[in-house]
Amino acid sequence: MPSFLLTSLLLIFGASFLASWICGRCSDKCGWLLSLAPFGAFALLASHAGTIADGSVVAYHVDWFSALDCAFSLRLDGLALLMGLLVTGIGGLIVIYASGYMHGHPLLGRFYLYLLSFMGAMLGLVLSDNLIVLFIFWELTSITSYLLIGFNHEQKESRWKALQALLTTGLGAMAMLAGFIFIGGVSGSFSLTEINAMGDVLRESPFYLAMVLLVLGGAFTKSAQVPFHFWLPNAMAAPTPVSAYLHSATMVKAGIFLMAALNPALGGTELWGNTLSIFGSVTLLLAVVLGLFQKDLKAILAYTTLGVLGLLTMLLGIGTDYAIKAMVGFLLGHALYKAALFMVAGSVDHETGTRDVTLLRGLRGLMPITAFAGGLAALSMSGLPPFFGFIGKELIYKASVKLEGLELYFLLAAFIGNFLMMALALKAGIGPFFGKSNHLALPKKPHEAPPAMWLGPVVLGVGGLVLGLFPFLVTGLLAPTIASILGGPVPVIKLELWHGFNLPLLLSVFTVAGGYALYTIRGKFWAVADQVRAAIRPWGAEAMYERIFNATIWLSKAQTRRLQTGRLHDYVFMIVLVTVGFLVWAILNFGGLQFDIDWSEFDLIMMGLVVIMVISAFVAVTATAYMTVLVALGTVGFGVALIFVYYGAPDLAITQLLVETLTVVLFMYVVLRLPPLKTISSKMMRVRDAILASTFGFLMMLLVLKAVNIQFNHAISDKLAAMSYPEAKGKNVVNVILVDFRALDTLGEITVIAAAALGIAALVSVKFKKRKEGTS
Amino acid sequence: MKYFILGGAGRLLFPCLIVLSLIVLYRGHNLPGGGFIGGLMAATAYILVGIGSSMRVAKEKLRVDPVFLLALGLAVAIISGLPGMLTGGVFLTGEWLPTFSLPLLGKIHLGTPLVFDVGVYLVVIGFTLHTTFCLAELAQPETEEPVD
Numbered sequence: 001m002p003s004f005l006l007t008s009l010l011l012i013f014g015a016s017f018l019a020s021w022i023c024g025r026c027s028d029k030c031g032w033l034l035s036l037a038p039f040g041a042f043a044l045l046a047s048h049a050g051t052i053a054d055g056s057v058v059a060y061h062v063d064w065f066s067a068l069d070c071a072f073s074l075r076l077d078g079l080a081l082l083m084g085l086l087v088t089g090i091g092g093l094i095v096i097y098a099s100g101y102m103h104g105h106p107l108l109g110r111f112y113l114y115l116l117s118f119m120g121a122m123l124g125l126v127l128s129d130n131l132i133v134l135f136i137f138w139e140l141t142s143i144t145s146y147l148l149i150g151f152n153h154e155q156k157e158s159r160w161k162a163l164q165a166l167l168t169t170g171l172g173a174m175a176m177l178a179g180f181i182f183i184g185g186v187s188g189s190f191s192l193t194e195i196n197a198m199g200d201v202l203r204e205s206p207f208y209l210a211m212v213l214l215v216l217g218g219a220f221t222k223s224a225q226v227p228f229h230f231w232l233p234n235a236m237a238a239p240t241p242v243s244a245y246l247h248s249a250t251m252v253k254a255g256i257f258l259m260a261a262l263n264p265a266l267g268g269t270e271l272w273g274n275t276l277s278i279f280g281s282v283t284l285l286l287a288v289v290l291g292l293f294q295k296d297l298k299a300i301l302a303y304t305t306l307g308v309l310g311l312l313t314m315l316l317g318i319g320t321d322y323a324i325k326a327m328v329g330f331l332l333g334h335a336l337y338k339a340a341l342f343m344v345a346g347s348v349d350h351e352t353g354t355r356d357v358t359l360l361r362g363l364r365g366l367m368p369i370t371a372f373a374g375g376l377a378a379l380s381m382s383g384l385p386p387f388f389g390f391i392g393k394e395l396i397y398k399a400s401v402k403l404e405g406l407e408l409y410f411l412l413a414a415f416i417g418n419f420l421m422m423a424l425a426l427k428a429g430i431g432p433f434f435g436k437s438n439h440l441a442l443p444k445k446p447h448e449a450p451p452a453m454w455l456g457p458v459v460l461g462v463g464g465l466v467l468g469l470f471p472f473l474v475t476g477l478l479a480p481t482i483a484s485i486l487g488g489p490v491p492v493i494k495l496e497l498w499h500g501f502n503l504p505l506l507l508s509v510f511t512v513a514g515g516y517a518l519y520t521i522r523g524k525f526w527a528v529a530d531q532v533r534a535a536i537r538p539w540g541a542e543a544m545y546e547r548i549f550n551a552t553i554w555l556s557k558a559q560t561r562r563l564q565t566g567r568l569h570d571y572v573f574m575i576v577l578v579t580v581g582f583l584v585w586a587i588l589n590f591g592g593l594q595f596d597i598d599w600s601e602f603d604l605i606m607m608g609l610v611v612i613m614v615i616s617a618f619v620a621v622t623a624t625a626y627m628t629v630l631v632a633l634g635t636v637g638f639g640v641a642l643i644f645v646y647y648g649a650p651d652l653a654i655t656q657l658l659v660e661t662l663t664v665v666l667f668m669y670v671v672l673r674l675p676p677l678k679t680i681s682s683k684m685m686r687v688r689d690a691i692l693a694s695t696f697g698f699l700m701m702l703l704v705l706k707a708v709n710i711q712f713n714h715a716i717s718d719k720l721a722a723m724s725y726p727e728a729k730g731k732n733v734v735n736v737i738l739v740d741f742r743a744l745d746t747l748g749e750i751t752v753i754a755a756a757a758l759g760i761a762a763l764v765s766v767k768f769k770k771r772k773e774g775t776s
Numbered sequence: 777m778k779y780f781i782l783g784g785a786g787r788l789l790f791p792c793l794i795v796l797s798l799i800v801l802y803r804g805h806n807l808p809g810g811g812f813i814g815g816l817m818a819a820t821a822y823i824l825v826g827i828g829s830s831m832r833v834a835k836e837k838l839r840v841d842p843v844f845l846l847a848l849g850l851a852v853a854i855i856s857g858l859p860g861m862l863t864g865g866v867f868l869t870g871e872w873l874p875t876f877s878l879p880l881l882g883k884i885h886l887g888t889p890l891v892f893d894v895g896v897y898l899v900v901i902g903f904t905l906h907t908t909f910c911l912a913e914l915a916q917p918e919t920e921e922p923v924d
Contacts, residue, residue: 650808654808655816658813658816662819662820665823665827669911728889729805729870729885729887730805730889732804732806732809732810735804735805735893736805736889738812738896739893743889743892744868747857747868750853753899753903754846754850754902754903756903757842757843757907758846758906760906761843764914
């Protein structure tokens with residue numbers, strides 16, 4: 001019986017392949033129908049939550065590339081379960097939401113294909129137990145997210161931003177793969193379970209530094225840590241359901257997931273801890289400060305995502321039990337409210353036609369349900385009691401106040417981050433709905449969004465409230481997650497809203513007060529927003545990315561101009577020159593100019609044939625009309641065929657004859673369209689070419705003479721000839737080799753032939769069309 | 777009809793060449809021949825008709841698009857590899873029917889390598905004719921209707 005892990009993956013991938021068909025049948029209900037797949041996977045995973053809470057692990061294993069130690073193995077532990085539930089649960093809501101948001105879009109089926117493939121890739125990523133399988137799913141998320149971000153591909157901006165995300169995360173992934181190979185080499189295994197059990201070996205390895213840096217290269221680019229943070233706000237070019245999904249539960253969390261999953265193996269050192277916490281805290285501070293100067297609803301949310309990612313990385317770097325507990329709690333809380341807020345932002349955009357927060361206010365009367373959901377999510381994000389966000393924030397403060405000395409910097413970072421984040425939460429989730437209504441100034445008259453579009457935000461918003469009131473509901477989920485990250489037994493944790501009067505509570509009070517104060521003066525930031533953004537742009541990471549990008553393009557163009565001149569003459573010259581070099585090397589390698597030739601096999605008929613061929617070759621080179629060249633070359637070809645016949649190779653001879661005939665015929669058609677032969681090269685160049693060509697011919701002759709002397713291993717050909725009849729029932733060894741012994745090679749060759757035929761047709765038809773357009 | 781003798785010869789030789797190509801294809805396993813040579817011969821038959829009369833006549837004689845032959849040939853070659861897997865071998869392991877005799881033709885050996893060779897035969901015909909037709913169209917766009 002296949003494991004439920006595999007079933008859940010197949011369910012989502014299956015839905016993605018059926019999406020187009022289903023959307024073609026019933027475009028109105030397809031979102032609801034398709035959401036059954038992620039919800040089904042959610043139910044499958046959730047049904048095993050009890051087992052996982054007890055500390056067991058569910059595994060599934062199929063041998064794949066055994067030679068590379070790459071098994072298709074899946075594993076469900078606490079961390080995988082938490083991530084899997086978020087991916088499928090939020091994914092299902094997003095699928096429903098998208099059916100409202102993208103209503104009537106002509107490419108809805110394609111959109112769902114991308115979205116569900118992305119979901120499947122993400123689920124595969126968090127479930128995989130083999131680093132190579134993980135890498136494959138990782139790359140699949142990069143590719144599918146590229147398609148999603150660039151979904152509005154008719155806009156240049158969209159394409160550019162999608163490419164940016166792909167290049168940034170793709171380059172990081174290359175580094176990560178190198179890191180994985182180091183890990184695999186040192187530990188002797190690609191299985192996450194085994195690797196995590198031998199952390200000591202890895203940490204003492206001389207390659208430890210390389211492993212950490214390379215793996216973090218992948219994680220930091222994916223999770224948009226400074227200095228790779230710029231692609232994330234740009235990924236807003238995607239349709240809003242995609243942003244909601246990418247930012248909350250998936251894509252960007254993949255990097256966090258990877259760091260958390262490898263924490264038992266690579267963590268616990270100063271290098272790991274300091275790198276993570278410093279980069280994380282810088283990302284956090286940078287993101288929230290930049291977020292203040294954003295006026296676009298989605299941009300504000302994108303910067304808060306960035307901040308949260310920084311915070312999570314920082315907590316992982318601090319790495320104490322408290323910090324991990326805080327990280328896990330915050331991870332869950334963030335996924336809930338961020339998805340809800342993005343969906344709310346999408347609904348507002350959809351209904352009003354703008355995302356400019358300076359215009360949006362007082363919508364609560366017109367969009368009451370959306371306002372309700374947005375308010376709940378924003379309050380949870382602000383970390384107000386009794387929401388789950390409050391618990392997450394309290395956990396962070398509890399973890400931070402335990403720090404000492406210089407590390408108190410992290411407490412400061414967390415505090416600043418939190419209160420700025422609260423201001424941003426209010427801006428994004430509360431601001432548009434309260435205050436005096438100005439709906440007349442909006443591009444569209446707003447209405448309440450359809451049910452498909454408020455269901456998700458309401459479920460997630462209420463979820464944040466319910467989990468805040470009854471946090472014991474998720475302790476069974478969070479405790480094994482902590483165990484997976486720390487690599488220990490499942491701890492007993494208690495999550496509570498009320499901890500009594502203590503330092504964390506005091507910090508919370510200051511956070512709320514500060515956040516609210518900042519929210520009230522938001523207009524001051526917006527007033528200077530454009531200037532500030534323009535001022536820092538040349539110094540930012542994105543400008544650096546553009547410089548590197550343009551430099552690469554320049555380099556590529558420069559070397560292409562030199563090497564790819566577009567002149568056949570240059571290409572042939574290059575190829576022949578290189579071949580001459582290798583020939584010289586080969587001849588010297590096999591004993592130099594020592595020949596031992598048996599002239600007895602060389603008789604008069606051969607001599608005559610060779611003389612005819614040599615004369616024809618001269619005629620071909622010196623001729624001034626195509627027809628002469630063709631006939632002369634044909635003569636050489638037929639001469640070769642006759643040589644084959646003479647030495648008893650009928651198969652080769654027939655093939656040579658046929659190919660020669662067809663080449664002449666086909667060439668005729670081309671020649672008819674060519675301008676008459678002209679001398680276009682200078683005299684010097686022709687002398688140069690003649691020398692090269694003669695050298696090449698001479699060396700080929702030497703090589704043939706050498707080949708006669710060298711004793712190759714005859715065992716293979718003798719064996720094939722001997723086996724031909726008894727094993728393959730064929731007396732013609734050449735044919736038996738082609739269709740039986742080496743049939744796979746032949747299959748490859750005919751595939752190439754088929755592709756070449758299509759290529760030729762494409763080339764010809766392009767020319768043909770151009771000419772037709774030119775004349776008409 | 778542009779060339780009287782070539783056109784007439786083409787019409788007469790066409791069936792002979794096709795039959796010859798099939799014979800070459802079949803006997804390839806034991807004697808010089810095989811799918812590649814057979815395919816080239818069959819293609820030559822069509823090209824002979826094409827030059828003698830016109831490429832349109834050759835196309836009509838072929839009935840199907842050469843691209844279809846490419847696809848069909850690849851499919852046949854791949855399918856020929858499957859029976860071997862059923863009996864536990866790897867992909868493309870040869871499987872043979874028991875030898876039987878037919879009047880005139882003598883002993884007949886049929887097996888998956890022959891099917892594979894048929895695939896090669898089809899791909900070679902498809903390649904050669906597709907290329908020829910395209911180039912011929914390029915050469916004479918005024919007299920021949922372009923095919924979309």
